[in-house]
Amino acid sequence: MAELRVERLAGSDEGIVLLGLDRPAAKNALGRQLMEEFRAALEGLKLERSARVVVLHSLVPGVFCAGADLKERAGMTQPEVERFVKGLRAAFTDLEDLPLPTIAAIEGAALGGGLELALACDLRVAGVEARLGLPETGLAIIPGAGGTQRLPRLIGRSKAKELIFTGRRLNGEEAAEAGVVDHAVPAGQALDRAMDLAREILPNGPIALKAAKAAINGGMDLDRDSGLALERACYAQVIPTKDRLEGLAAFREKRKPAYRGE
Numbered sequence: 001m002a003e004l005r006v007e008r009l010a011g012s013d014e015g016i017v018l019l020g021l022d023r024p025a026a027k028n029a030l031g032r033q034l035m036e037e038f039r040a041a042l043e044g045l046k047l048e049r050s051a052r053v054v055v056l057h058s059l060v061p062g063v064f065c066a067g068a069d070l071k072e073r074a075g076m077t078q079p080e081v082e083r084f085v086k087g088l089r090a091a092f093t094d095l096e097d098l099p100l101p102t103i104a105a106i107e108g109a110a111l112g113g114g115l116e117l118a119l120a121c122d123l124r125v126a127g128v129e130a131r132l133g134l135p136e137t138g139l140a141i142i143p144g145a146g147g148t149q150r151l152p153r154l155i156g157r158s159k160a161k162e163l164i165f166t167g168r169r170l171n172g173e174e175a176a177e178a179g180v181v182d183h184a185v186p187a188g189q190a191l192d193r194a195m196d197l198a199r200e201i202l203p204n205g206p207i208a209l210k211a212a213k214a215a216i217n218g219g220m221d222l223d224r225d226s227g228l229a230l231e232r233a234c235y236a237q238v239i240p241t242k243d244r245l246e247g248l249a250a251f252r253e254k255r256k257p258a259y260r261g262e
Helices: 032-047 070-074 078-097 113-119 147-155 157-166 172-178 190-201 206-219 224-238 242-253
Strands: 004-008 016-021 053-058 063-065 102-106 109-111 123-127 131-133 183-185
Touching (some): 004 032, 016 032, 016 190, 032 078, 102 190, 123 172, 172 183, 183 190, 206 224, 206 242
Parallel strands (some): 016 053, 063 109, 102 123, 109 131
Antiparallel strands (some): 004 016
């Protein structure tokens, strides 16, 4: 039985792809099968021209993702554990590098690898009753799927150290105040808010969105002048596109543009 549900929306929402975590018996813990399906879905989305925005959510009530499957991991040898964690790290990097805008809709627990999964998305929305944290130091390990790198880049070095050193769990409001998530909403409304964001993004030029994401992500660790050079290179990619001409024509004719990703 599939543990990841991929749903491509139609009608006015065409272009939005929902990735639904669906492993209820293990609270969406990240096991071998789920990660294999997840990596396969990302590979497909890289080549899918009709996909424009990805929303990651849970189909299991009360939990987003409980993190790594520690029961499964208990039966692994040390080399197998190292390979599995390496695979998690690579999968989350693939998610972060996916050219499409990505949004995580978080309800319930997003702990350890579950939060690291959400951190690899571009935007995060959490219900106020969500529980988010990186509790690995309490298990005598550290976040190993990108948490030590993405969290400080998101909220600053010292605040990230505090959350990781203490293993503190935050609710949705606290996570928003700390900058871990972008929006806190009433419980049960995270997916609705994520969909609202996706619908705001959807009408915009898909090539431009990819170029903007590449410029922002790539420029974060560069000095200013190198970042401006990257922005210039990304801007050059949109100049020859049909979408750019369509945008100018739509503005001139006072109508909504119809972008085709060309």
